[in-house]
Amino acid sequence: MSAEPLPRQVGHPLSDEFRLTEVLHALSDPLRLSIVAALAESGAELSCSAFHLPVTKSTSTHHFRVLREAGIVRQRYEGTARMNSLRREDLDAVFPGLLTSVLASAGQNQ
Amino acid sequence: MSAEPLPRQVGHPLSDEFRLTEVLHALSDPLRLSIVAALAESGAELSCSAFHLPVTKSTSTHHFRVLREAGIVRQRYEGTARMNSLRREDLDAVFPGLLTSVLASAGQNQ
DNA sequence: TGGTTGGTACGATAAACAACGTACAACGAT
DNA sequence: ATCGTTGTACGTTGTTTATCGTACCAACCA
Secondary structure (H helix, E strand, C coil): CCCCCCCCCCCCCCHHHCCHHHHHHHHCCHHHHHHHHHHHHHCCCEEHHHHCCCCCHHHHHHHHHHHHHHCCEEEEEECCEEEEEECHHHHHHHCCCHHHHHHHHHHHHC | CCCCCCCCCCCCCCHHHCCHHHHHHHHCCHHHHHHHHHHHHHCCCEEHHHHCCCCCHHHHHHHHHHHHHHCCEEEEEECCEEEEEECHHHHHHHCCCHHHHHHHHHHHHC
């Protein structure tokens, strides 16, 4: 009589729910910006633990949630790992050129 | 024996002191983004009171200071008014394309 | 010499945020 | 079954932030 196993799914905003100020805020944290830059450079899915962030696991969870809720990353489970990928096409469609210029600036500036 | 009148000048960061995360944070507030959009659209200097912001004077002062310290606006006194202008060339030199894409996105999204 | 205008300084407050620790859940392997 | 791996949930703490009110200041005008 145990309960059903949880599906472990998370909500992602649709493209037309993106809000510019929320995206800018998500990108304005150095740690989150470094996550986005690493995802863009790799071009692939990366697990949370692949980033070797200088914070604890719970803080890491917090930052990935901010990125996901802003629509910047997509997350899905693969075994115990949570794989993250950039929603580049969705972002480019709603905010053309934004991510490109932010990433180019990040490479130079921070 | 009165003291010298204060010069009423404010500090502006040099271009090479711009920090991307600070700029993104400054732009991530709806009120500040609307200020920047209005400045870009007018293409001219505007006094603080020209914006008719739905906040008090002291809150308005706060937001203009955040924008100035990030390097986004330039401020100078003209009589009793403080005139604000966009530092578009400086921003474009350090973060090419960033302001353009943000403003284009702001026009669509907010 | 005042009064008006446009803005700053300072202090207070409430909300949001980044960070942590502990406990726990899902999955895979042993 | 149990254990290690990977990440989440929840509560806490200290900092930052957005907002306001009050007091003030500098410039202009009458």
